[in-house]
Amino acid sequence: MLSLVSCFRRYSKKSNLVKYLIEMPKDNTEHIELGQKQRIKIREKSKYYSPGIVNLQVLGNGANGGSSSIYLFSEQTRYLFNCGEGTQRLAHEHKTKLARMENIFLTRKTWDHFGGVSGLCLTLQDVGVPSLHLHGPAGIDRIFESSKKFVVLKNMNVVTPECNDGGFYEDSVMKVNYVPLKKVLKSEMTSERTGNEKTDMIFKDDTDYYGYENGIEGSSSNSSIEAKESFQVEADYEDTVMAYICKLQERPGALDIEKCVDRGVPPGPLLGQLKNGIDVELPNGLFVKARDVRAPAFPGSVFIFVDIPDESYLQSLIKCQRFKRHQKTAEKDDDRAVVVIHFSPPQMMENKLYKQWIDEFSASTLHLCVNEQNEFSGYFAAHRTQRQLNELDENVFPLLRERHPCLTNNEENFTKKMKIDEENDKFKYYHQLQILSTFHIRPAKGFDRSYEPCSNPEKVLEETILDEDSMKLISEFKEKIVKRSREERAKEFPKVITLGTGSCIPNKTRNVSANLVHISKDNCAILDCGEGTLGQLVRFYGQDGADDVLRKLSFIYISHLHADHHLGLINLLTRRRQVTSEKVLVIAPAQINMWLAFYNFRIEEIYSTFEVFPCSNLLAKRSHIEQDVKDELCNRLGLVDIKTCYVKHCPYSYGISFEMKNTLKNEHSEQETFKITYSGDTLPCDELVELGKNSDILIHEATMEDDLAKEARIKMHSTVSQAIDIGRQMNAKFVILTHFSQRYAKIPLLEKHDKNVAIAFDNMEVTLNDLPMMHLMYEPLKAMFSDHFRLLERKALKRKIRDEKKVEMNL
Ligand SMILES: [Zn+2]
Structure with a gap:
C-alpha cells in the first residue's frame, strides 16, 4: 500500500547560511531556569501541607471536535485529566495557569485524548515546569517517544510512570489510584482486527526537523539524505483504558487557641506541635491530645474519572470491586464519591448496563459528562472576532456555524440539563458543561457556573460591538464593492x-x-x-x-x-x-x-x-x-x-x-x-x-x-x-x-x-x-483592531530606534 521513497539527493552545497546559523546565539533560556528554580522552591515548601482549596474545572468539554480535558487545581499544584488537541489554545484563551502543572493523567492513549500533549509540553517548558509526569494506560511512553520528534523538549524532563493495577500516585494534595480496565471481546468478536494489513516494512526516520534553529550543520536543507535503516512492524495493541479514583489528603482542622489556653498550653513550640497534629506533654506533666484542641479535620473527599470507550469494556468496569467502596455500599460517608467525571462517549451514557453502574452511586454523587454531547467548544475569541469581521463582509467572514450559547442568546441552551434515566428520575441529571464549569471539592461547595464566560451573556455580546469609526469605514467599504447574490x-x-x-x-x-x-x-x-x-x-x-x-x-x-x-x-x-x-x-x-x-x-x-x-x-x-x-x-x-x-x-x-x-x-x-x-x-x-x-x-x-x-x-x-x-x-x-x-x-x-x-x-x-x-x-480592518494595531506600530518604532542607535554606536 505504501510506496516508500527513501533516497533523495540535494543539489545545494553547504551555504553561508549554515555557517551563520552555527555562529548565531542560541535561544535565551534564562526565564526557563528562573521559573524552574521558583517552582522547585514552592514545591519543597508545600510538601507537607494539604491544601485548603481544591477545584475541578472544565478546560475542554469535548464539544464540536474539541478536546475533553479537566483541570484540577489547588493553591500548590495543578493537574490535567486528558489533553486532546487544542487544550493549550483553550488554556491560553481562558488564562488557565499552567506553571504549576506537573502531572497529566490520561484515560486513553488515542489521539483524541493525547493530541494536545505535545503542544502543551512546549508551553509548560516555557513557563519553567522542570519535569512532567504523564500517567496513563500501558503504551503512553511509546506514543510520547514517537511524537517527540515533532516537539523538541530540551529543558523539561518527561516521565511516564508505570500505572499498574493497585498502583498509585501520591503527593501532599491527593492520592490517585490507577484502575486499568481491560477490553473483553465476545468470542465472535475476537477476529475483528484481521483483514487489515498486520505487518509493514518501515524506514526509520532520524531527521532532525528543528536542527537548523540550533545551527546543526546540514540540517537546513534536504541534504545528506541516505537510505534509512528499515524494520518490520507488527500490530501490537495494548487496549487497556484507565480510570482514576482520587482521594484528597485529609486536612487538619485549625487549632482552637481558647481550648489550648483552657488546658494550660504555654505559648511557644508546643502550640506548633499541636497544630501539626502531634500530642504533647506539658511542663506540669499533663498530656494534651491534638484532636482535643483542634477543629474537626477536612475529610479527604473522593472523586473519580472514568472513560469507557465501548461495550467491550463494560464487564471490566462492572466487575471491578474498587469502585464499590465509593458507591452506595461505602462504609464511611467520606468514602462516597462526591463527583464522577465521565469521559465516556454519549452512546455509552445511554447504555443500560452503564446506567446501572451509575445508579450504584449514592444520591449525593454528582455526575458530569465531558464528551461531545456538550454543545459549545469554548473558543469565545474566535466567535467574537468572526462576528466583528462579519460586519465587514458576511460572505467572506460568515458567522461560525457552531452554536454559541451567548451570541445566540439562547438561555435554555446554556442551562440545559439532561436526564439520563427516564424510569428512575430520582437524581441522574447531567449538566450541560461549558468551559470553566467548576466543581468545588474543598471547601465542599459543589457545582458552580459562575466562572463560565457565558454566565454574563450581555458582557460577551458587548465585546463584539464595533466603534463608530470602524462602522463608518465599513460602510464606505461596502459602497465600493460589487455585490453578488449568495446563490451566484x-x-x-x-x-x-x-x-x-x-x-x-x-x-x-x-x-x-x-x-x-x-x-x-x-x-x-x-x-x-x-x-x-x-x-x-x-x-x-x-x-x-x-x-x-x-x-x-x-x-x-x-x-x-x-x-x-x-x-x-x-x-x-x-x-x-x-x-x-x-x-x-x-x-x-x-x-x-x-x-x-x-x-x-x-x-x-x-x-x-x-x-x-x-x-x-x-x-x-x-x-x-x-x-x-x-x-x-x-x-x-x-x-x-x-x-x-x-x-x-x-x-x-x-x-x-x-x-x-x-x-x-x-x-x-x-x-x-x-x-x-x-x-x-x-x-x-x-x-x-x-x-x-x-x-x-x-x-x-x-x-x-x-x-x-x-x-x-x-x-x-x-x-x-x-x-x-x-x-x-x-x-x-x-x-x-x-x-x-x-x-x-x-x-x-x-x-x-x-x-x-x-x-x-x-x-x-x-x-x-x-x-x-x-x-x-x-483600512476598516485597521480601525477595527486599532488598539492592537497601535501596539504593533509602537513596537516597530521602538525596534527602529534601537537599531538606529546600534548603527550610531558602531560608527
Ligand atoms: Zn515549519
Whole structure:
C-alpha cells in the first residue's frame, strides 16, 4: 500500500547560511531556569501541607471536535485529566495557569485524548515546569517517544510512570489510584482486527526537523539524505483504558487557641506541635491530645474519572470491586464519591448496563459528562472576532456555524440539563458543561457556573460591538464593492477557506496552519492540518457541514513535518472514517510513514482511512512517477495537474501547485483552468516561483514583519514583503498572506498595500471574485483592531530606534 521513497539527493552545497546559523546565539533560556528554580522552591515548601482549596474545572468539554480535558487545581499544584488537541489554545484563551502543572493523567492513549500533549509540553517548558509526569494506560511512553520528534523538549524532563493495577500516585494534595480496565471481546468478536494489513516494512526516520534553529550543520536543507535503516512492524495493541479514583489528603482542622489556653498550653513550640497534629506533654506533666484542641479535620473527599470507550469494556468496569467502596455500599460517608467525571462517549451514557453502574452511586454523587454531547467548544475569541469581521463582509467572514450559547442568546441552551434515566428520575441529571464549569471539592461547595464566560451573556455580546469609526469605514467599504447574490457566489470555484493562519503556537484568534480548498461542488482538499484543524472545521461548518466536507475530501497535503503543520491529521482521519469508508490520499513527505505506521500498529488501526503519496513523487524537476500514474492521480483528485518542489525550510519541505478545470467557463470567465500554489513554510524560494508561474492564487507564508528580516532568515521563514515579491515574480494574480507570527494576533503591519494582496484570517472564505476587493478591507480592518494595531506600530518604532542607535554606536 505504501510506496516508500527513501533516497533523495540535494543539489545545494553547504551555504553561508549554515555557517551563520552555527555562529548565531542560541535561544535565551534564562526565564526557563528562573521559573524552574521558583517552582522547585514552592514545591519543597508545600510538601507537607494539604491544601485548603481544591477545584475541578472544565478546560475542554469535548464539544464540536474539541478536546475533553479537566483541570484540577489547588493553591500548590495543578493537574490535567486528558489533553486532546487544542487544550493549550483553550488554556491560553481562558488564562488557565499552567506553571504549576506537573502531572497529566490520561484515560486513553488515542489521539483524541493525547493530541494536545505535545503542544502543551512546549508551553509548560516555557513557563519553567522542570519535569512532567504523564500517567496513563500501558503504551503512553511509546506514543510520547514517537511524537517527540515533532516537539523538541530540551529543558523539561518527561516521565511516564508505570500505572499498574493497585498502583498509585501520591503527593501532599491527593492520592490517585490507577484502575486499568481491560477490553473483553465476545468470542465472535475476537477476529475483528484481521483483514487489515498486520505487518509493514518501515524506514526509520532520524531527521532532525528543528536542527537548523540550533545551527546543526546540514540540517537546513534536504541534504545528506541516505537510505534509512528499515524494520518490520507488527500490530501490537495494548487496549487497556484507565480510570482514576482520587482521594484528597485529609486536612487538619485549625487549632482552637481558647481550648489550648483552657488546658494550660504555654505559648511557644508546643502550640506548633499541636497544630501539626502531634500530642504533647506539658511542663506540669499533663498530656494534651491534638484532636482535643483542634477543629474537626477536612475529610479527604473522593472523586473519580472514568472513560469507557465501548461495550467491550463494560464487564471490566462492572466487575471491578474498587469502585464499590465509593458507591452506595461505602462504609464511611467520606468514602462516597462526591463527583464522577465521565469521559465516556454519549452512546455509552445511554447504555443500560452503564446506567446501572451509575445508579450504584449514592444520591449525593454528582455526575458530569465531558464528551461531545456538550454543545459549545469554548473558543469565545474566535466567535467574537468572526462576528466583528462579519460586519465587514458576511460572505467572506460568515458567522461560525457552531452554536454559541451567548451570541445566540439562547438561555435554555446554556442551562440545559439532561436526564439520563427516564424510569428512575430520582437524581441522574447531567449538566450541560461549558468551559470553566467548576466543581468545588474543598471547601465542599459543589457545582458552580459562575466562572463560565457565558454566565454574563450581555458582557460577551458587548465585546463584539464595533466603534463608530470602524462602522463608518465599513460602510464606505461596502459602497465600493460589487455585490453578488449568495446563490451566484455559492457556485464559484475554487473557494479557499483559511482555517488556521497562525504560526508555531496557536493564539486566541489564529490557530495553526490549515487551508481548505473547494475544487468543485463535490471535491475539496486540505493543505496542511495543524493541531485543532478538525475543531476549526466544525466551528466553521457545524458538525453536519464538517462531515460533508470530510466526505468530499480527495486529498490532504502536508508541506513538511513541523508540528504546527500536521498534528491535526489523525483526528481528521478518524472522524472521516465515521462518514465514509473511502480512503483519502495523504500527499506528504514520505517520512510521515514512520509516524503513521507507529500509530496504526501500536495505538489504533488507521490504515483503512488513507494512502500516502510522497511529495517527492510529484517533484516538477525530478518526478519519480510515470505519466500514466500521474494521469491516474489527477483523474482521481479531479485535477488537471499537480506538482511539488523543494522549498527552503527544514528537511523535506515542499511547496505545491495544482490546476483545476474552470467549472463556470463561459458564464463568468473564459479561462480554461485555475491554478493554486501553496508555499508551506519557506524563505523566498526561486523554485517555488518557477513552480507557481502564472498562478491564479498564491497562498504564501508571511511569518514576520519586514523589519524582522534577519529573524525570518534564521527561522527560515519569509517576511510580508518577501512573500508579496514572490507573488510578483511568479506573476500570480492574487496573493493570500498567511502563517503569521504570534505577535500579529489580529492583523499584521503592511508597509504598502498592493491591490492583489489579501491578509488571511481564520475562517475567511474567498473566491476569485472576492479577491479583487480584499485590499479595500485593510483600512476598516485597521480601525477595527486599532488598539492592537497601535501596539504593533509602537513596537516597530521602538525596534527602529534601537537599531538606529546600534548603527550610531558602531560608527
Ligand atoms: Zn515549519
